[in-house]
Amino acid sequence: xxxxxxxxxxxxxxxxxxxxxxxxxxxxxxxxxxxxxxxxxxxxxxxxxxxxxxxxxxxxxxxxxxxxxxxxxxxxxxxxxxxxxxxxxxxxxxxxxxxxxxxxxxxxxxxxxxxxxxxxxxxxxxxxxxxxxxxxxxxxxxxxxxxxxxxxxxxxxxxxxxxxxxxxxxxxxxxxxxxxxxxx
Amino acid sequence: xxxxxxxxxxxxxxxxxxxxxxxxxxxxxxxxxxxxxxxxxxxxxxxxxxxxxxxxxxxxxxxxxxxxxxxxxxxxxxxxxxxxxxxxxxxxxxxxxxxxxxxxxxxxxxxxxxxxxxxxxxxxxxxxxxxxxxxxxxxxxxxxxxxxxxxxxxxxxxxxxxxxxxxxxxxxxxxxxxxxxxxxxxxxxxxxxxxxxxxxxxxxxxxxx
Numbered sequence: 001x002x003x004x005x006x007x008x009x010x011x012x013x014x015x016x017x018x019x020x021x022x023x024x025x026x027x028x029x030x031x032x033x034x035x036x037x038x039x040x041x042x043x044x045x046x047x048x049x050x051x052x053x054x055x056x057x058x059x060x061x062x063x064x065x066x067x068x069x070x071x072x073x074x075x076x077x078x079x080x081x082x083x084x085x086x087x088x089x090x091x092x093x094x095x096x097x098x099x100x101x102x103x104x105x106x107x108x109x110x111x112x113x114x115x116x117x118x119x120x121x122x123x124x125x126x127x128x129x130x131x132x133x134x135x136x137x138x139x140x141x142x143x144x145x146x147x148x149x150x151x152x153x154x155x156x157x158x159x160x161x162x163x164x165x166x167x168x169x170x171x172x173x174x175x176x177x178x179x180x181x182x183x184x
Numbered sequence: 185x186x187x188x189x190x191x192x193x194x195x196x197x198x199x200x201x202x203x204x205x206x207x208x209x210x211x212x213x214x215x216x217x218x219x220x221x222x223x224x225x226x227x228x229x230x231x232x233x234x235x236x237x238x239x240x241x242x243x244x245x246x247x248x249x250x251x252x253x254x255x256x257x258x259x260x261x262x263x264x265x266x267x268x269x270x271x272x273x274x275x276x277x278x279x280x281x282x283x284x285x286x287x288x289x290x291x292x293x294x295x296x297x298x299x300x301x302x303x304x305x306x307x308x309x310x311x312x313x314x315x316x317x318x319x320x321x322x323x324x325x326x327x328x329x330x331x332x333x334x335x336x337x338x339x340x341x342x343x344x345x346x347x348x349x350x351x352x353x354x355x356x357x358x359x360x361x362x363x364x365x366x367x368x369x370x371x372x373x374x375x376x377x378x379x380x381x382x383x384x385x386x387x388x389x390x391x392x393x
Contacts, residue, residue, distance in 0.1 A: 010298040010299045010300050010301070013299070015186045015344075015381065019186045019189075019344070020343075021343075023345045024345070024348065026348045027348070027349050028351045029349050029353060030351030030353075032362070034357055035361045035364040036364075037368075041372055042372055043371050045364050062286075063286065065309075066360060067286060068289065070390055095286040096285025096290050097284070097285055098285070099293075121281075122285040123252055124286055130250055130251050131251060131255035162364065164356075165360070
């Protein structure tokens with residue numbers, strides 16, 4: 001499967017200098033650290049390094065938000081030559097068949113399997129508690145998906161911590177919420 | 185005018201539009217998945233025969249990605265309904281398992297969404313295509329059914345909040361961290377019925393998505 005390649009006309013729009021905004025928010029992100037959103041809202045953020053000894057049962061790397069090739073490359077960079085923690089299931093889901101194929105060609109899939117992760121066919125699956133990684137009561141997951149509402153990934157008494165592929169991969173190795181610096 | 189207002193305006197026959205105004209706009213692509221498309225299809229099939237026509241079989245995307253490969257009998261029935269609808273109405277952009285990917289990653293990859301497009305999808309993450317400079321939003325399945333037939337959807341023109349990011353990212357800090365940081369600031373309800381416009385040097389297409 002390849003990009004259709006057919007050139008299509010498009011229109012690039014830019015906002016006018018005098019465009020009206022209901023609000024303008026400005027952020028300096030120079031000192032931003034890897035974050036985690038703890039249960040049960042994506043707005044419950046904390047720097048990942050401040051969450052100490054949060055033990056986890058499952059890690060999901062994938063979904064519409066973080067199943068791109070660039071996300072898989074980051075995960076592979078951290079997982080290369082390492083093993084997933086014995087108490088953790090790591091589920092990696094390339095977002096499309098094309099991404100899956102590229103990941104295969106680049107050796108990323110081999111890295112994941114050697115690290116003892118599982119790699120799934122593209123699906124939204126666990127993001128919405130559909131399949132491919134439902135959580136039991138009391139279980140905890142780190143996930144690169146985009147929502148961590150109560151029960152979203154399984155039992156109402158399970159918990160989801162949202163994070164980047166880098167934090168997710170590092171956490172899978174350590175068995176608890178971790179930052180890449182803890183591994184490399 | 186903001187990007188959002190310009191794109192919406194370009195899809196109406198109006199001369200100007202304002203935030204808060206209700207408009208009927210022409211859709212470039214409408215999207216449904218294996219959870220939401222079956223509801224839309226059932227509504228579509230209730231239309232009187234004279235109106236039961238697909239507006240454009242190239243401008244509908246049906247992507248069974250949520251419970252596929254089918255996880256149980258119910259999801260298999262849902263996918264079967266979508267598959268049969270796609271065959272019956274010759275929907276060009278139906279993606280079977282094997283060609284299927286997660287909808288919001290697949291459509292940009294295939295070049296089916298482009299800058300300036302107006303896209304609706306019966307899935308709340310449809311707003312992903314804003315990353316490409318399109319206006320896109322989630323809708324309910326009945327709105328999707330109406331769009332299947334008419335190629336149109338109603339909108340209330342949203343106000344826009346602009347987000348500007350300064351500085352460079354530290355190692356291991358990604359688009360995910362930027363959006364979590366932003367949600368942490370504005371809250372999960374901080375942009376209800378608003379368009380979010382992202383700018384700043386660090387905000388490339390992948391990070392926006």
